[in-house]
Structure formats: C-alpha cells, structure tokens
Amino acid sequence: MTMNRRQFIWAGTGVAATLAAPHVYAASHGGAPKVVVIGGGAGGATVARYVNKDAAGAIDVTLIEPSRTYYTCFFSNLYIGGFRTMESLAHSYGGLATEGVNVVHDHAVDVDRTAKTVTLASGAVLPYDKLVLSPGIDFIEGSVPGWDVTQQNRMPHAYKGGSQTELLKAQVEAMPEGGVFAMIAPPNPYRCPPGPYERISMVAHLLTQSNPTAKILLVDPKDKYSKQGLFEEGWQKHYSGMIDRIGPDFGGANVSVDPMAMTVNIDGSEEQVDVCNVIPAQKAGVICERAGLVQDNWAPVDGRTMVSRMDPDVHILGDASAQGDMPKSGFSANSQAKVAAMALRAALTDSRMFPAKFSNTCWSLIAPDDGVKVGAAYEATEEKIASTDSFVSQTGEDAALRKATYEESLGWYEGITSDIFG
Numbered sequence: 001m002t003m004n005r006r007q008f009i010w011a012g013t014g015v016a017a018t019l020a021a022p023h024v025y026a027a028s029h030g031g032a033p034k035v036v037v038i039g040g041g042a043g044g045a046t047v048a049r050y051v052n053k054d055a056a057g058a059i060d061v062t063l064i065e066p067s068r069t070y071y072t073c074f075f076s077n078l079y080i081g082g083f084r085t086m087e088s089l090a091h092s093y094g095g096l097a098t099e100g101v102n103v104v105h106d107h108a109v110d111v112d113r114t115a116k117t118v119t120l121a122s123g124a125v126l127p128y129d130k131l132v133l134s135p136g137i138d139f140i141e142g143s144v145p146g147w148d149v150t151q152q153n154r155m156p157h158a159y160k161g162g163s164q165t166e167l168l169k170a171q172v173e174a175m176p177e178g179g180v181f182a183m184i185a186p187p188n189p190y191r192c193p194p195g196p197y198e199r200i201s202m203v204a205h206l207l208t209q210s211n212p213t214a215k216i217l218l219v220d221p222k223d224k225y226s227k228q229g230l231f232e233e234g235w236q237k238h239y240s241g242m243i244d245r246i247g248p249d250f251g252g253a254n255v256s257v258d259p260m261a262m263t264v265n266i267d268g269s270e271e272q273v274d275v276c277n278v279i280p281a282q283k284a285g286v287i288c289e290r291a292g293l294v295q296d297n298w299a300p301v302d303g304r305t306m307v308s309r310m311d312p313d314v315h316i317l318g319d320a321s322a323q324g325d326m327p328k329s330g331f332s333a334n335s336q337a338k339v340a341a342m343a344l345r346a347a348l349t350d351s352r353m354f355p356a357k358f359s360n361t362c363w364s365l366i367a368p369d370d371g372v373k374v375g376a377a378y379e380a381t382e383e384k385i386a387s388t389d390s391f392v393s394q395t396g397e398d399a400a401l402r403k404a405t406y407e408e409s410l411g412w413y414e415g416i417t418s419d420i421f422g
Contacts, residue, residue, distance in 0.1 A: 033059050033349075039065065039134035040064075042330035042331075042337070042416070043134035043317030044065070044317065044337070045096060045420045046337035047341050048096060049099065049420070050341035055348075059349070064107075064118065064126075065105060070161075073191065074192065076089060077201075077202045078202065079165060081206055082206055093105075096422055104126075107121040113313070129313070130344055132344075133291065133314060137285060143186075144184055146265075147184075153167065154259040155276040155278045156278075157279055172203055172207070173206070179274035180215050180274050180275075181207070181217070182219065182264050183216075184255055184277070185221065185222065185225075186221075190279070191319050191328045192328065194362050197226070197364070198366075201364070202365065203216060216242055216243045217271065219246050222247070238367040246266060250267070251267025252267075254268075257276060298320065298321065298322035300322045300323075303381070303384055303385035304339075318336060319333065324384025329362055331360045331416065336358065357380075365409070369403040369406055371405035372405060373392070373408075375390065
C-alpha cells in the first residue's frame with residue numbers, strides 16, 4: 001500500500017461529498033443545532049472541520065482548544081532525530097476559523113450532561129445539542145513511582161508535542177561524552193504503540209552523530225511491542241552495541257525513579273543516568289472523567305458512530321476512546337472523526353448514514369531513509385471496531401523499499417495535517 005497527500009485526502013472525503021443537502025432539526029437551545037468539540041488535535045479539529053464544511057452553515061460548530069498553535073505529537077520523534085524542525089510540526093487554527101468554525105482558545109473545565117452545557121476556565125458556559133470529546137491522553141498518577149508532572153523538567157515525558165519535545169532533545173544534546181540515556185516505556189494501552197521505539201531509534205541516531213560512545217537503556221514493562229522484529233533488526237544494523245532493552249523478565253516492570261538524584265531503580269538495582277525520558281501509563285483526557293464517561297481509564301464508545309456508550313449526545317474520538325482494535329494514533333483519530341462527523345450530521349440534519357469504515361497506518365523511521373510501517377483496515381460491529389485486514393513491513397527489505405516507505409510517510413504528513421487544519 002502506498003499513499004500520497006492527494007490520495008489521503010480524497011480517501012477520507014469521498015463519503016461526505018455524496019451527502020444530500022441537510023434538513024435541519026430544531027436545536028434545544030434555539031437557533032441552529034450546536035456542536036461543541038473539546039480538543040483541537042487530530043480528532044477534534046477534523047470533526048469540527050468536517051461537520052462545519054458538510055453542514056454548509058446548518059450547524060453551529062465551536063472548537064475549544066487552549067493552545068493557539070498545535071504541535072503534532074506524530075513526527076515529533078523526527079524532530080528529536082534532527083529530521084524535522086519544530087516549526088514544521090506547528091499548525092494554527094486560522095484555517096478552521098476562516099472556514100467558519102468558532103475557535104475558542106480556553107480550557108474546558110466541566111461538562112453538565114443534564115443541562116447539556118460546557119463550562120470554560122474563563123467562566124463562559126456553552127450550550128450544546130451534541131458534544132464531541134477528543135482530549136487525547138492524560139497520565140496515570142503514580143504509575144512510575146518517584147515521578148509526577150512536577151518533575152517533568154528533570155525527567156521529561158515528551159509525549160505531548162511542543163516544549164517537552166524540545167526539552168528532551170536539548171537534554172540529549174547536552175549529555176556528557178559516553179553518558180547514559182534512559183527511557184521508561186509505558187504499559188499497554190498507550191498513544192502511538194511504535195512511538196517509544198521510534199524515539200529510541202532517533203535518539204540513537206542523534207547520539208551517533210555527536211556522542212557515539214553514549215549508551216541507551218530502554219526499560220520496558222511489556223513482553224513484546226509494535227514492530228519489534230523491525231526495530232531490533234534496525235538497531236543491530238545501525239546502532240550495534242548502543243541500545244540495551246530490559247523487559248519484564250529482567251525487572252523492566254518493577255521500576256522507580258529519583259529525579260533529584262537522576263537514578264533509575266530496576267527491580268532493586270540502581271542505575272545512574274544522564275537523561276531520563278519517563279513515559280507514564282496513560283488514560284483518557286481528564287475532561288472525560290469530569291463528564292462521567294470513563295470506565296477502566298478509557299471512554300467506551302459504539303464504533304458505528306463513535307458515540308459514548310453512556311450518553312447518546314456525546315461522541316468521543318481518538319486516544320481517549322475505548323473502541324476496539326484501532327491503535328491510539330493521529331491517523332486513527334482522523335479516521336474516527338470522519339465517521340463521527342457523518343453521524344452528527346445524520347442526527348442533526350436529515351442526511352444519510354453510511355456504514356462506518358476506518359483505516360490506520362503508523363510509519364516509523366529507524367535511521368536515514370530506513371522507514372517501516374504497520375497498518376490495517378477496520379469495520380465497526382455492535383461490539384467494537386474490528387480489524388479486517390492488516391499489513392506490516394518485513395525484515396530484510398532492500399534499501400530502496402525502505403527509502404520509499406519513509407518518503408511515503410512525508411506525503412502522508414502533509415496530507416493529514418492539511419485535512420485536519422485546512
């Protein structure tokens with residue numbers, strides 16, 4: 001499977017383009033029906049854009065996002081490796097506003113599902129007919145003993161795009177000659193399953209350029225991980241002797257840290273490190289908890305519409321949702337947002353619903369021009385979003401194919417960010 005920017009956009013917009021002109025239902029708060037979207041990432045910005053565009057003014061769409069500039073978490077590892085600038089990962093909401101989305105830069109602090117209102121940090125109260133929650137992830141407090149967000153400048157997580165990513169790269173660049181970089185990898189489920197291992201690759205690439213005697217210690221609570229054979233092959237080929245992974249069989253699931261002393265304790269054995277990237281266990285963004293829509297850390301949804309299984313007037317997208325087989329990724333969130341947008345239009349106007357279909361691909365860069373990928377197609381059942389077909393790069397692929405896979409990922413990035421932000 002190959003994909004370029006134009007193919008990506010049209011693959012996602014074909015269904016919406018066939019929809020009929022809307023017949024508008026009466027709104028509970030008067031005027032046009034109101035859709036409020038919380039979270040301006042890959043899921044939230046996409047659903048806001050598509051509902052606004054396809055409803056052609058028949059639905060009022062408000063997007064609540066505190067940041068004025070969005071830095072994609074996907075591709076942020078390439079910034080660490082020196083393959084992208086931070087500016088190339090930055091996107092504004094000006095395109096959405098120009099298209100007619102009411103973009104509000106504020107924090108959503110509460111949801112009243114009885115009154116159908118969202119309260120903002122500024123004190124404003126926004127009514128809605130349909131609410132979309134796409135807040136991404138938050139971290140589970142205490143999941144790595146010794147670490148909390150007050151220590152994120154000493155031991156950055158860098159798992160939300162922006163300043164944390166810049167901090168981690170700066171720390172790696174400042175490591176002493178022959179120093180030790182450590183990563184505490186998260187348990188399942190978490191955002192971007194190949195992400196920690198692509199990051200290890202990019203840190204290794206950076207160190208080979210300026211600090212080739214440095215070492216990387218990967219502490220991992222999982223028995224296995226995404227693209228494991230591909231990463232292990234690549235690390236042996238490009239960074240032989242630099243990376244040590246400690247899995248659960250050697251204590252990788254029993255870890256604590258001391259940010260002040262810069263130590264990592266692995267099953268009773270203490271390691272002194274120079275940089276420590278702590279990626280804690282994760283859960284749905286906290287606004288989902290405040291709305292009372294979470295079970296076992298994530299927000300369960302019906303994959304046919306992405307509607308909450310606890311509230312038919314709330315849709316939940318992307319990393320925060322418990323939906324079935326799809327990985328938590330920007331591609332998944334964008335795909336889910338288009339299904340949700342179609343369902344919202346059907347609920348608020350008289351437009352037609354088509355069966356939900358989804359797709360996802362996750363690319364990873366191991367070394368210059370050495371890209372690999374994994375992906376799948378999905379359909380929604382009553383129980384979940386289920387994988388129907390899948391593919392993955394193979395070990396031993398030739399250099400030309402790996403280069404083409406990396407270049408394909410560049411086209412995808414340009415396509416999806418244009419699709420999300422206009």
